Amino acid sequence: MMTLRFSRALYAGEAVDEALGAFAHLVTAERSATAEAWELRLTCLYPAHTRRIVGELGNYALARTIERGGAL
Template sequence: MTDVHELRFSRQLYSGEAVDQAVKAFARFAAFDLEQTDDHWVVRMRPNDANLARRLRGELGNHALGLTVQRGGAK
């Protein structure tokens, strides 16, 4: 069982659809749990391989950011 890593995407800065799409793209590499707060899209990630956690976290964040930019921003 690997550790849970939490990523918090500000709703002011990230598109929720982009975060969803990024999570789907990385679904093969980790189990994900998604939650919304007033301010954030919260993604809890449990990587299949603990050694990949740091890389996965960074790549998922970059992918969500790239998809947000493609969509023209958060709104």
């Protein structure tokens, strides 16, 4: 189990959701939100590949945020 925090000022909530959807076959996640960040408590279904899966998920969320024109 690990927690990923995506700053609300830098990531769009929809983009984080989309990333999670795209990686649903590779991770299970609990979503929560604080005033500052979108938080994902992740468990990788393939622990040996955790580093890569988390990295790709982060890239996905960032790319979708940028493609949407930013976080807000």
